[in-house]
Amino acid sequence: MSHSGSTLVLIMVIAVLAPLLAYWVGRRAPVPLAVFEILLGIVIGPGVLDWAHSDELIDGLSELGLTMLIFLAGYEIEFGKVRGDTLRRSVWAWLVALALGLAAGVLLGGGYSTGVFIGVALTSTALGTVLPVLRDSGGLRGRFGSVVMAFGAVGEFGPIIAMALLLSGRTAARSAVLLAVFAALTAAAVHWALRPRPPWFAAVIAKTLHTSGQFAVRFVFLLLALMLGASTALGLDVLLGAFAAGLITRLVLTGAAPEAGPEILEKVEGVGFGFLVPVFFVVTGLEFDLDSLLSGGRALLLLPVFLLLFLVVRGGPMWFLAPRDLDRKDRGALVLYGSTALPLVVAITTIGLDDEALSAGEAAALVGAAMVSVLVFPLLALKVRRGRDRTPEEGEGGEGERAGGASETW
Numbered sequence: 001m002s003h004s005g006s007t008l009v010l011i012m013v014i015a016v017l018a019p020l021l022a023y024w025v026g027r028r029a030p031v032p033l034a035v036f037e038i039l040l041g042i043v044i045g046p047g048v049l050d051w052a053h054s055d056e057l058i059d060g061l062s063e064l065g066l067t068m069l070i071f072l073a074g075y076e077i078e079f080g081k082v083r084g085d086t087l088r089r090s091v092w093a094w095l096v097a098l099a100l101g102l103a104a105g106v107l108l109g110g111g112y113s114t115g116v117f118i119g120v121a122l123t124s125t126a127l128g129t130v131l132p133v134l135r136d137s138g139g140l141r142g143r144f145g146s147v148v149m150a151f152g153a154v155g156e157f158g159p160i161i162a163m164a165l166l167l168s169g170r171t172a173a174r175s176a177v178l179l180a181v182f183a184a185l186t187a188a189a190v191h192w193a194l195r196p197r198p199p200w201f202a203a204v205i206a207k208t209l210h211t212s213g214q215f216a217v218r219f220v221f222l223l224l225a226l227m228l229g230a231s232t233a234l235g236l237d238v239l240l241g242a243f244a245a246g247l248i249t250r251l252v253l254t255g256a257a258p259e260a261g262p263e264i265l266e267k268v269e270g271v272g273f274g275f276l277v278p279v280f281f282v283v284t285g286l287e288f289d290l291d292s293l294l295s296g297g298r299a300l301l302l303l304p305v306f307l308l309l310f311l312v313v314r315g316g317p318m319w320f321l322a323p324r325d326l327d328r329k330d331r332g333a334l335v336l337y338g339s340t341a342l343p344l345v346v347a348i349t350t351i352g353l354d355d356e357a358l359s360a361g362e363a364a365a366l367v368g369a370a371m372v373s374v375l376v377f378p379l380l381a382l383k384v385r386r387g388r389d390r391t392p393e394e395g396e397g398g399e400g401e402r403a404g405g406a407s408e409t410w
Contacts, residue, residue, distance in 0.1 A: 007052040008061075011286075014040040015278035030136070030382060034129055034281045034342070035375045041285020054287055058279075065280025067242045068272035069343055071224055073128035073156055074246020075265065082150040089321045090151040094158040096317040097123045104309055108302070114362070117352040120162045121366055122306070122313040124344040125155025126374060130337050133378045139385065144330050151318055151338050159344050160240045167351055168235070178234045185230050186244045193251035205257045209264070216257065216264045223249050239347065284346050284367070292360040293368055299361030306369035310377075315339040329384050336381035345370040 018036040025031050044051045054062070101122035106115030130152060134140040139148070165175045208215040224245040231241030253261040293299050315335035322331045349366050352358030358366075 003053065004055055004057040007054070007058055007286075010044050010052045011041075011058070011279055011282045014044070014282050015275075018278070029379055030133065032129060032133055032374055032378055035371070037278055037281035038285040038288075038371055038374075041282035042288050042290060043285075045286040045288065045290075047288065047290030052286055054283055058283060058286075061276065061279045062283035063238075063280075065272075065276035065278070065283075066343055066347065067224075067228070067238060068276045069128040069280060070156070070160075070239045070242040071246040071249075072269065072272055073131065073153075074243040075250050076127070076131050077149065077153050077247055077250070078146075082146070082153055086147055086150045086323055087154075089323060090154040090318075091158075093151060093317040093321040094123060094154045096321070097314050098158070098162065100313045100316070101309075104313060108305070109358075109362070113355075113357045114352075116166050117348055117357050118306075118362070118366065120159050120166060121341070121345045121348045121370075122309050123155065123162070124159040124341045124348075125152045125314065125338050126340045126342045126344070126370075127152035127156040129342060129374055130340050130378060133382070134337070137382055139333075139388075143325070144333070144385070144388075147323055147326065147330075148334060148337050151322075151334060155314065155338055156344070157243055159348070160237060160243060163348065163351070164236050164240060167348070167355075168237075169355070170235070178236060182231060182234050182236055182240065182244075186227075186248070189227070189244070189248050190251060193248050194255065197252075197256035201256050205260055205264075209260055214267070216253075216260065217267050220249050220253075220264065220268055223252070237347075239344070280343075284342075284371075288367060288371075289360050289364040293364040295361070297361075299359075299365045302362065302365035303368045303372070306366055307372055310339045310341055310369065310373050311335065314341070329388075333381040333384045336377040336384065340373045340377040342367075342370040342374050 014037060018033055018040060021036045022031060022033045025036075043049055046053060098119065101119035102115060103119070104115075104122065105118030105120075106112060109115040109118050127149075130148070131140065134145060134148060139145055161179065164179055165172055168175055170178075205216045207213075224242065227241035227245035227248070228238050229241070231238050231244075253264055257264065293303065315338060318338045319331055319335050322334055326334065345366055349358060349363040353360065353363050
């Protein structure tokens with residue numbers, strides 16, 4: 001068997017084992033599925049057993065997994081809930097976090113170049129990882145869920161914009177022009193998505209939904225490919241295109257096939273959470289530089305510092321700028337959910353290593369802190385809000401009951 005083939009087999013073995021472990025451990029504590037995928041990836045990787053190694057094929061599948069994760073996070077955004085005062089507060093909270101993060105990054109990194117990578121990473125929210133936890137606990141419904149959605153969406157979208165402006169290697173003015181062009185293209189796509197679809201469109205969706213044609217699923221991936229292509233053509237990060245594609249896809253399906261929309265999404269999630277997203281998380285563990293972290297010294301000390309900074313830099317502004325109708329417990333849970341980071345931290349540190357702006361130790365400490373945040377913060381948030389939400393099985397109606405919601409946690 002080829003090197004890529006054996007590694008892919010091991011990755012898929014982990015993808016099957018991880019839900020079983022999550023189910024058994026979940027009887028005591030609802031640990032996010034991604035945690036098991038990452039930890040098992042570390043075990044089979046060069047740092048421990050040295051059974052699997054990434055290569056061009058594996059890295060390509062991993063990038064597709066990250067793209068799908070961001071796409072699905074974008075799809076979850078409901079414009080009806082994410083607007084008004086809550087949206088303004090979430091934007092201001094992220095801008096304050098960016099200022100704090102850049103200041104902390106420059107101090108820790110010893111220079112502007114390193115500080116920008118650290119600072120942007122500290123402002124991210126792993127919305128794609130947090131949403132399944134919220135959905136399975138019943139917390140996605142109601143006021144609290146809409147607030148987390150707003151703050152999380154900005155925490156996902158904001159760092160992607162910052163990456164385009166600050167980490168692209170272009171001048172800020174040129175990056176701003178390219179972003180404006182992409183925004184115009186996205187606005188045009190949103191306008192098109194809001195227009196009524198012709199009757200034949202819904203008819204084809206209904207007729208092929210349970211056949212090999214799968215028109216709707218293919219159309220969704222066409223939208224994703226078009227937005228990825230647009231972002232690539234403009235020299236922007238593909239994650240920007242993936243997030244925009246998720247927003248546009250929701251508008252199209254809501255308008256053209258409101259009844260079939262949830263089932264179409266389940267099929268897309270099957271591809272994402274069933275294959276590509278687990279590959280991303282396992283490869284994250286596989287490529288984690290355990291030696292650089294455990295070699296002692298500065299890298300190991302930075303891990304708890306970065307973990308604390310996720311709470312202070314990202315969470316602090318959310319605490320003070322959260323909507324006034326949230327009580328202390330809900331504010332605390334919002335801070336914990338919003339400070340959970342990982343996917344964008346992996347993307348940012350990868351760019352930082354390629355540009356030689358981050359050392360292997362700094363990158364390992366950032367990713368390590370992000371992995372700990374995924375393990376610890378959602379669990380603490382669930383404990384803070386214990387008893388306030390009903391599980392999807394207990395509730396009636398609402399998004400929490402969608403079968404795809406169990407994709408990332410038990």
